[in-house]
Amino acid sequence: MEIDIDSAIAAYCARQGLQGWLPRAALIDMDGVLYDSMPRHAAAWQRMMREQGVETTLEEFFLYEGMTGAATIDLLFRRHLGRSASPEEVDRLYAIKSEYFRSQGERIPMPGAALMLKELQEMDITRVLVTGSAQASLLTSLQKDYPGAFSAERRVTALDVTHGKPHPEPYLKGLEIAGVPARDAMVIENAPLGVQAGHAAGCFTVALTTGPVPEKALREAGADIVFPSMQAFAENVRRLVRYSAD
Numbered sequence: 001m002e003i004d005i006d007s008a009i010a011a012y013c014a015r016q017g018l019q020g021w022l023p024r025a026a027l028i029d030m031d032g033v034l035y036d037s038m039p040r041h042a043a044a045w046q047r048m049m050r051e052q053g054v055e056t057t058l059e060e061f062f063l064y065e066g067m068t069g070a071a072t073i074d075l076l077f078r079r080h081l082g083r084s085a086s087p088e089e090v091d092r093l094y095a096i097k098s099e100y101f102r103s104q105g106e107r108i109p110m111p112g113a114a115l116m117l118k119e120l121q122e123m124d125i126t127r128v129l130v131t132g133s134a135q136a137s138l139l140t141s142l143q144k145d146y147p148g149a150f151s152a153e154r155r156v157t158a159l160d161v162t163h164g165k166p167h168p169e170p171y172l173k174g175l176e177i178a179g180v181p182a183r184d185a186m187v188i189e190n191a192p193l194g195v196q197a198g199h200a201a202g203c204f205t206v207a208l209t210t211g212p213v214p215e216k217a218l219r220e221a222g223a224d225i226v227f228p229s230m231q232a233f234a235e236n237v238r239r240l241v242r243y244s245a246d
């Protein structure tokens with residue numbers, strides 16, 4: 001499949017009133033982008049909620065992806081139990097869900113992610129991690145799996161924001177850390193709510209179909225371009241970044 005990079009950038013520039021696009025930073029989501037972790041998150045969520053007497057589908061968690069754990073628990077409570085979750089319930093249930101996630105073993109790096117990070121590094125693109133996760137086990141493993149790709153201060157997690165995705169706040173915080181305006185950054189996402197957040201922040205938003213969410217849902221959420229896998233994106237990231245540098 002040929003991805004029309006030129007048209008995607010031209011459309012973004014037209015929308016933003018730009019003459020050209022020179023990305024200097026990449027704001028990168030974690031679950032489903034750097035790690036093939038979404039199936040395990042979905043299984044952990046389903047198991048935890050089943051113990052609360054609530055039946056869910058695995059698919060629905062791919063649509064909630066990007067929200068903070070607290071927001072997901074509250075949504076499930078309101079939807080299935082007709083009330084909000086208390087802060088105590090949120091803390092307790094998120095800890096259980098996190099334990100069920102951890103118990104499934106080692107994280108699986110997303111194929112192609114290491115190549116993407118190497119290419120970004122070589123092109124001197126500033127990398128900032130922007131995740132709805134607050135899971136220390138995932139965050140500490142980044143250095144091991146992707147050495148040198150993210151410095152410790154270039155991270156936005158669920159603990160750093162008031163409003164999680166789809167609110168733009170996580171990506172606006174990411175821009176602040178990167179020290180660039182929205183037009184100079186690209187967001188790399190796999191979930192509709194994350195794409196919405198990147199789009200609302202004003203960034204060129206790259207979406208990857210790394211799970212069951214269809215391309216159409218990512219486009220409707222505001223993706224500027226969609227790649228069929230992380231590997232496909234990694235192999236094209238030089239074309240994307242060098243477009244306006246040529």
Ligand code: CA
Nearest residue numbers: 029031032191
């Ligand atoms: Ca994600």
